[in-house]
Amino acid sequence: MPGLTAPSDYSQEPPRHPALLINSKRNHGPIPIVDDIQRYSVSITGLIGNPKELYMKDIWKLPKYTVAATLQCAGNRRTAMSKTRKVKGVGWDIAAIGNAVWGGAKLADVLELIGIPKSSQITPSGGKHVEFVSIDKCKEENGGPYKASIPLSQATNPEADVLLAYEMNGESLNRDHGYPLRVIVPGVIGARSVKWLDSINILAEECQGFFMQRDYKMFPPSVNWDNINWSTRRPQMDFPVQSAICSLEDVNVVKPGKITIKGYAVSGGGRGIDRVDVSIDGGKTWVEASKFQRAGIPYISDDTSSDKWAWVLFEAEADIPESAEIVAKAVDTAANVQPENVEVIWNLRGILNTSWHHVHVRVGHSSM
Numbered sequence: 037m038p039g040l041t042a043p044s045d046y047s048q049e050p051p052r053h054p055a056l057l058i059n060s061k062r063n064h065g066p067i068p069i070v071d072d073i074q075r076y077s078v079s080i081t082g083l084i085g086n087p088k089e090l091y092m093k094d095i096w097k098l099p100k101y102t103v104a105a106t107l108q109c110a111g112n113r114r115t116a117m118s119k120t121r122k123v124k125g126v127g128w129d130i131a132a133i134g135n136a137v138w139g140g141a142k143l144a145d146v147l148e149l150i151g152i153p154k155s156s157q158i159t160p161s162g163g164k165h166v167e168f169v170s171i172d173k174c175k176e177e178n179g180g181p182y183k184a185s186i187p188l189s190q191a192t193n194p195e196a197d198v199l200l201a202y203e204m205n206g207e208s209l210n211r212d213h214g215y216p217l218r219v220i221v222p223g224v225i226g227a228r229s230v231k232w233l234d235s236i237n238i239l240a241e242e243c244q245g246f247f248m249q250r251d252y253k254m255f256p257p258s259v260n261w262d263n264i265n266w267s268t269r270r271p272q273m274d275f276p277v278q279s280a281i282c283s284l285e286d287v288n289v290v291k292p293g294k295i296t297i298k299g300y301a302v303s304g305g306g307r308g309i310d311r312v313d314v315s316i317d318g319g320k321t322w323v324e325a326s327k328f329q330r331a332g333i334p335y336i337s338d339d340t341s342s343d344k345w346a347w348v349l350f351e352a353e354a355d356i357p358e359s360a361e362i363v364a365k366a367v368d369t370a371a372n373v374q375p376e377n378v379e380v381i382w383n384l385r386g387i388l389n390t391s392w393h394h395v396h397v398r399v400g401h402s403s404m
Contacts, residue, residue, distance in 0.1 A: 038072070038075040038076065038077065039070060039071055039072040039073060039074070039075035039076030039077070040068055040069070040070050040071065040076050040171050040216070040232065040234070041068060041069050041071055041171070042065065042066065042068045042171045042172060042173045042232075043066040043067075043068070043069060044066070045066060046062060046066050048066070048067075048069060049066065049067055050067060050210065050211045050212055052212070057131075059126050059127055059128060060126050063172075064172065064174035064175070064176065064182060065172045065173045065174040065175075065182070066173075067172075067211050067212060068170075068171045068172060068211070068232040069211070070211075070215060070216055073092060073216055074091075074092075076091070076092060076216055076217075077089045077090060077091045077092075078090045078095075078200075078217065078233050078234065078235060078236060079234075079235045079236070080146075080147075080150050080235070080236045080237075080238075081235065081236075081237055081238070082163060082167075082236075082237040082238035082239055083159050083161035083162050083163030083238045083239065083240060084150055084151065084152065084159055084161065084163060084238050085151060085160070085161065086150050086151050087150070088149065088150045090146070090149070092202070092216060092217070094149075095140070095141050095146070095200060095202070095217070096202075098141040098142075098145050098146065098149075099141070099142070099145060100139060100140065100141065101139070101140065101141070101142055101197070101199065102137050102138065102139045102203075103137070103138050103197045103199055103220065103222060103345060104135070104136070104137045104138075104329075104343040104345060104346040105135070105136070105138055105197070105220060105222040105223075105343075105345035105346060106133060106134070106135045106222075106302045106345065106346055106347045107133070107134055107135075107136075107220075107226040107229055108132065108133040108134075108225065108226055108275055108278070108302065109128060109132035109133065109225070109226050109227070110225040110226070110227060110252050110272055110275065110387040110388060111125050111126060111128050111132055111385075111386055111387055112128055112130065112131075112132040112133050112278070112389070113128065113129065113130055113132075113278075113280065113389040113390075113393075114126070114127060114128045114132075114386035114387070114389060115127045115128060115129050116129075116378060116389055116391070117378050117381075117382060117383075117386045117389040118386055120378050120379055120382050121382055123382075123383070123384060123385060123386030124261075124384060124385055124386065125385055125386045125387075130280040130281075130282065130393070133300070133302075133347075135300075135346055135347045136204050136205050137204070137205050137206070138199055138201040138203065138204055138220045139199075139201060139202065139203030139204070139206070140199040140200050140201035140202050140203060140217075140220070141199065141200050142194055142197070142198065142199060142200075143166070143191050143192075143198040143199065143200055143219070144191065144192045144193065144194045144196075144198070145194075146200055146236075147166070147191060147192055148192075152188075152192060152238075153192070154192050154193070154194055155189070155192055155193055156188055156189070156192045157188065157189050158188065159188070159238060161238075162240045163188060163238035163239060163240060164187065164188050164239070164240055164241070165185045165186070165187055165188055165238070165239045165240070165241060165242045165243065166185055166186055166187075166188055166191040166236060166237075166238060166239075167183055167184070167185040167236065167237040167238075167239050167243045168183060168184055168185065168219045168228075168230035168233060168235075168236060169181050169182075169183045169230070169233075169234050169235045169236070169237065170182040170183065170230050170231060170232045170233065170234055171232045171233075171234040172231065172232050176246040176247065176251070177245060177246050181234060182230065182245070182247065183230065183243050183245040183247075183248075184227060184228045184230055184243055184245060184247060184248055185228075185239065185242050185243035185248060186198070186221055186224070186228060186273070187242075188238070190221075196222070197220075197222050197345060198219070198220065198221050198222070199219070199220040200217055200218075200219060200233065201214070201217070201218050201219070201220045202216060202217055213231065214231030214232055214233075215232075217232075217233045218230065218231040218232065218233055219231075219233060222306070222345035223274055223275070223304045223305045223306050223307075223345055224273050224274055224275070224304060225252060225272055225273065225274075225275050225304075225387075227247055227251075227252050228273065242271065248271045249266060249267075249271070250266050251385065252271060252272045252385070252387060253266065253269040253270070253271060253272055253385075254269060254272055254383055254387060254388055255269060255383045255384060255385075256383070257379070257380070257381075257382045257383065259383070259384060260384055261384060264384065272387065272388070273304075274304035274305040275302075275303075275304035275388065276303070276304065276372065276374075276388055276390045277301070277302075277303040277304075277307070277309075277366050277367065277368040277372045277373065277374055277390060278301065278302055278303070278366065278374065278390045279299060279300065279301035279302075279312055279350070279364045279365060279366035279374065279393060280299050280300060280364065280393045281297060281298070281299040281362060281364050281393050281395045282298055282299045282300060283296060283297060283298035283299065284297065284362065284395045284397055285395065286394075286395050286396055287396055287397070287398075288395070288396075288397045288398075289397070289398055289399075289400040290356060290397050290398070290399060290400065291399070291400065292356075292399050293355065293356075294353050294354065294355055294356075295353070295354060295356055295397075296351060296352070296353055297314055297325070297351070297352045297353070297354060297362060297364070298349065298350065298351050299312075299349070299350055299364055299393070300347045300348070300349055300350070301327070301347065301348045301349075301350055301364075301366035302346075302347040302348065302366075303366070303368035303369075303370075303372065306344040306345060307344075307368040307369050307370050307372070308337025308338060308342060308344060308348075308368065308369045309327060309335070309337055309348040309366055309367070309368055309369070310337055310367045310368060310369050310371070311324050311325075311327075311366070311367050312324070312325040312327060312348075312350040312352075312364060312365070312366045312367075313325070313364070313365050313366075313367070314350075314352040314354070314362070314363070314364050315361075315362065315363040315364075316354045316356060316357075316360045316361070316362050317360070317361065318361035318363060318394075319361075319363050319376070319392065323352055323354070324352075325350040325351055325352035325364075326350065326351050326352065327348050327349070327350050327351075328348070328349055328351075329342060329343055329346060329347075329348055329349065335348050337369050338369065350364070350366075356397060356399055357399070358398065358399050359396070359397070359398040359399070360396070360397050360398070361394060361395075361396050362394070362395045362396075362397060363392050363393065363394050363395075364392070364393045365392045365393075374390050374391060374392055375390065375391050375392070376391065376392050377391055377392075378391040
C-alpha cells in the first residue's frame, strides 16, 4: 500500500532491547516499514454505503482518547500447560502480557465518519462484523495478510474503548508495536488487536482468516490433532481471569525471614479484580494480597478512578519456612476464579492457561 510496505524477508527488523528473552526467532512476518507517513491510508469498505480512504491527518483530527489496557497473548503461561501434556505453540512463560496507556481515535468515531451510528448492531446492507486487515504478511495465510474481526456492536460501542491507536505511553508507536496505526481491543486476547493496519472491512460474517477460524479456539482435553473440528468452536475473544507471581522464580533460594510476593492479576471483558489470594503452603491456607494500579493508592474494582481494562498489581508478605510452595489465584468481579489444576483446562494449542500459579522456593542459610 502507499506509504507502508511489508518486506519480503527479515533483513530490516528493528533493534530490540537486550533484556528481552527470545522465544521465537521470527514473527508471523517481517515488520512493515513506513516509507511515507503522508501517503499512508486505511481503506474502509464492505457492507456500507460510503467507502472511504482515511489518512493519518483525518484520524488525528478526531478526538484523542487514552486508554490504559492490558494486552495478553492467548498462549500466556503455555509452558506450564505443556508440562502436563505436549501442546503446539511458542513456549511462553508468564510474560506474554503487557500493560500500556494507548492513545488514538475511538473506532466508534471512525465508523461514524462513514455513516455507521454509534451502538449499531447491523448496517443497512447487513454488516455485523468489523474486520481488521494488516499489511503484515504471514505463512499461515499462505503469504496473505494477518487479519481478525470483532462484532459491529462492540466496534461501535464507545464504552468498549476500541481504539485506532497511534501512541503508546505518550509516544508514537514503534515499529514492533504497530507503527503507524494499530487496533486496540481492550479485554480481548491480543490476537484481535491487529497491528500495521491496512484496511477495515464491514462483513456479514466474522473474519474467515486463519487466526480466527483455525487457531485461538478453546477445545476440551479430549480433542487432539486427529479428531479436531475447528468449526465446532467460536473464536476466542475475552480472556478469563488470570494472575501470576513475578517477584519470585520457581526453585528460588531466599533468605530466612519475611519475603514479599508480587505479581499481576487481570480479567477480560472489563471485569475488575475482586481479590487475589496468596498461599505459602500449596493452597491449604490463604491470605488476601493488597492490590493497586498506581503506587500508594489502593485499588477498588468499581471505583471510577480504576482502569477497567488494565492489570492490577498485587503484593503480600509472608514468613517462609524451610521450603514453600507459593500459590496465587485471582477472583474477578463476576466471581470467576482461576481453576486449581491445569489438567482440567488442557487444550492442544495450549491457550488460556489460567490455573493457579505455583512457585517453589527454599530458604538458604549462609555458612559462618
